[in-house]
Amino acid sequence: MAEDAEKGPCVHVCILLIIGVCTIIWCSLWKESACDKFSKRIQEECSNYSPPANAQLRRRSFYDEVRRRCSLYSPPPDAPLRLDKDCNKIAEAFTNAVASKDPCYITAEDYLPLMELVNQEIPTDKVLLWSKTQELKEQYMKAGGKLLTQEHMLVSHIADNLMWCGNKGSSEVKYGLFREENGICPLYPTRVFWEVAAKWFAENNRGQVHVLLNGSSSESVAYNETSVFRCAEVPNLSLKVTELHAWVICDCGVNVRDSCSGASIKQLELDLRRYVRPDIVFTCEDMDRETFLQRVKNYGSSQSKSVLWNMIGVIRGMIRSIAELYFLFYEPFLSPTVLFSPEHCCDFHLVWT
Template sequence: MPFQNRSSRTRHRHRALLLVGIMVLLVTLAAVLAAVLAQGRKESSKKLLHWKGKGTTENLEQIILGRCYNYVTTVNPALRDKDCQKIWETMKNAFIYKNPCNITIEDYQPLMDLASHPIPCNKSLFWSKTNDLVHRYTKTNHSFLTLEDTLLGYMTDGVSWCGNPSSPGINYKSCPKWSECESNPSSVYWKMASKMFAERACGVVQVMLNGSIDAGAFINSSIFGSIEIFNLDPDKVSTVQIWLMHNIGGPQSESCMGPSITRLKSILEERALSVSCEDNYRPVQLLQCASDPDHADCRLCTSNVE
């Protein structure tokens, strides 16, 4: 009987060791499986989201900092106390490591507060579909400021940027086009900056529109048509002067009496804003003629001046 008890104890011990071994094996397999899954998720997270627009501009930090320092040092020295390094860090924090279709007003508000500044009365110049011409004009006539002539616009004009949820947090390959999602970094930024620019306008304000496009000079869905005109303060803005410019040589698709301009006038007047319109505002037309002085339109322009 003693031998049988010892044999039974041995069998129980072997059975227990076998169970422990099986448990260790199962735990090990579970750990290995978890590690494989985690690695798979990690590898998956490294993939950049793919969009249809161009990616973040290379050397974005250096561009933003350089433009900021240039603006507060030479363009508008009155803003020399602006902290460009802090402005860049605040801008970066608004989009880095974030899904570029989930950007909010709250993301950019600290940047707007840091980089905004007053706009002198009678100097605000809005525009739509006249990008090249309006900025050629403000470069030669410093009596007016477009949004791109403010610090917020000057720093970011012509560059693109967006984040990505995974490392390195910035997507240099692609960013969403405005048509892909509404709450992308560029769209939210420019809409907020445009709203602020309009809110700060005072006195007589100007808007340069393109009378040579088939779609009509005033487009309701443009930033000017959907944001800026509705944020002009009638208590601060006395008059809106429309400069309706046509390309040298035409076509002249619309005049100041055209349907889209009539619609624009109606919207402004309903907001208790006085409005006037001038076809081919002469100082701007002379600038156009500088590029094509021998054109028939420019000879007529010259004779008018004489």
């Protein structure tokens, strides 16, 4: 009993020491991420936000604008919707996500009913992510790029280039063209939406994924610490993603700020191995804008030629099959002798006897 009494204080001291050490280690390792800091900052700015005096409200209601955009949307052949498109329900869910709510306290959960209605398939090995390269992404699509971006999805189509906000004392939802500063609404509710949409998009990717990054930005490095790509897409990429190929694009005549050998790209690789899978294949390619777009055009041209030759091959095969059937069944009834080579469906001639 005496020995147990002596051990008691020692055990308590050891436990307290272990707890203390663990607390010190946890505090030293834990650090508020740049994403969290950015989110808090725009939320604080939201509380003090007032729209510019020249801000113009749209005549069409937010509900009607969402429904209009929804009705004009056609999904890509390889990205079908999982549910029948009901634009009335989609517009209602989007409106209800922000209507009669303080725009500074919108949460990801507010947008979840909308996300359930716009769910759709995302093809394997055909996705292009992008960060700080919106103009280049649009040029890529116009040049005939075959990879699908988030803008090909219904959820992004109905919100593209817009910003919006509700008001706790009103059911009206204001909206206008997207601007990071001096827009008709504070940035916060729109930022929350894009993080939700980006998270969904990332979670449903499979196979090989590509990303366009800006190596000539005057504002930040290629793998920007507060971008939607870094804050929402990379941490939520599916475990089914096996490879990520990054293009770091620079503009000719502009100082190159970042490249594949830069610290931010090395951090991207570390994050991929941390969040996605340790064995993910990561490759990176530095390229100037003109070369990149020319490669896209050349690839699209070669693909078109390949499709054309495949069609010609199919047509020739059909002609050959029809010719073989014709001469098989009707040759006995022909007065001339038909000399026909199946290997050369059109290389036949008649010999009159």
